[in-house]
Amino acid sequence: MEITHKRMNRADLLTIGGRLDAMHAPALKQKIEELFGEGRYRIVLDMSHLEYVASPGLRVLIESRKKARDWKLTDLEGGDIRLAGLPDRIREVFDLTGFTSLFEIFPNATEAVGSF
Amino acid sequence: MPSASLTVPAQLDSLAVISEFVNSATHRAKMSEREAWQVQLAVDEAATNVIQHAYSEDTPGVIRLSWLVDAGELQITLIDNGRPFDPTQVPAPDIHSPFEDRQAGGLGIYLMHKLMDKVSFDFDADGNTLVLCKRFAEPNAVAVQRFALEGRLDARNTATALAPVNVALAAGARTILIDLQQVTFLSSSGLRALLLVRRELNERHGVLVLCGLQPQVEEVFAMTGFSQVFEIFRTAGDALASIESREGA
Numbered sequence: 001m002e003i004t005h006k007r008m009n010r011a012d013l014l015t016i017g018g019r020l021d022a023m024h025a026p027a028l029k030q031k032i033e034e035l036f037g038e039g040r041y042r043i044v045l046d047m048s049h050l051e052y053v054a055s056p057g058l059r060v061l062i063e064s065r066k067k068a069r070d071w072k073l074t075d076l077e078g079g080d081i082r083l084a085g086l087p088d089r090i091r092e093v094f095d096l097t098g099f100t101s102l103f104e105i106f107p108n109a110t111e112a113v114g115s116f
Numbered sequence: 117m118p119s120a121s122l123t124v125p126a127q128l129d130s131l132a133v134i135s136e137f138v139n140s141a142t143h144r145a146k147m148s149e150r151e152a153w154q155v156q157l158a159v160d161e162a163a164t165n166v167i168q169h170a171y172s173e174d175t176p177g178v179i180r181l182s183w184l185v186d187a188g189e190l191q192i193t194l195i196d197n198g199r200p201f202d203p204t205q206v207p208a209p210d211i212h213s214p215f216e217d218r219q220a221g222g223l224g225i226y227l228m229h230k231l232m233d234k235v236s237f238d239f240d241a242d243g244n245t246l247v248l249c250k251r252f253a254e255p256n257a258v259a260v261q262r263f264a265l266e267g268r269l270d271a272r273n274t275a276t277a278l279a280p281v282n283v284a285l286a287a288g289a290r291t292i293l294i295d296l297q298q299v300t301f302l303s304s305s306g307l308r309a310l311l312l313v314r315r316e317l318n319e320r321h322g323v324l325v326l327c328g329l330q331p332q333v334e335e336v337f338a339m340t341g342f343s344q345v346f347e348i349f350r351t352a353g354d355a356l357a358s359i360e361s362r363e364g365a
Contacts, residue, residue: 022164023128054160055224062220089153096230097223098211 011042017049020057041071041079046109048085084112121182141183161224170198197243266298269306290322297328
């Protein structure tokens, strides 16, 4: 799995590619935790290059988003992990597991970053 | 009955090898790309479960995998000697609960059930045995579906002319012969429609053959380079003979 990181004013953009399975999910978790450690709780995951996702990857998404949302700037504003650019197969897993309605999902990274 | 087996250490590094192994099975079953992906994900989830839960770090073990293709069904078996664990008894997560209440676990087993037609579990002195079954549309050796198109295949008429072909595709056709003997004109719309049929059949490891091209139609294929893309025969008889000759392969 490849992860690239781009720091924006509004949010941090992580582009993930390849396989998000049991073997590689810990790397994503670690990267997100690093950002949390720097006080960065607004994160966009660009999944347009993701080829495969399995349940350990889904678990990282839920757990990380819970932590991000625990961080509050004000009552109305806080941290979040938003998703962008889901390929068909990834979308299918999201539909099967109810993740589609669980996350805020945007057509592309630009819109997702702009939503913060 | 085609079959194979594989024994790998129960560790995350093995997932890639397991994926290759499953790939050989779905390929042998001539599954569609989507069916193959569903099997891949289900086996990946099953193997991940064994790797993460069946063994402890100080008592590592192995997973024995095997697959069998029979009567339109692919059966994949995983056997481990770790602690007994029956994934068919794990309650499904509530996938409709709101984010705040949503549990992070249990999704792997849930996916396994969703993606496969049958999941069964057994354990005895030899260990845990998990069997995953997936039915697939079997390529039918004899059912060549033959369509004779007529008139002009242009922007106006193509959709209607190809409607019966698309109905057959939706019903799972694998081998299609399109006879263009009575087609007098072919435009880019017609070509595109034929390409879509071809792509759909390729995805399900099917076959599309064309025959009976009139000179003006043949010229369109030649000009666009599609003579090399499609399998084209002079007569329907030649086309059928070619299809039959590869059935045994």
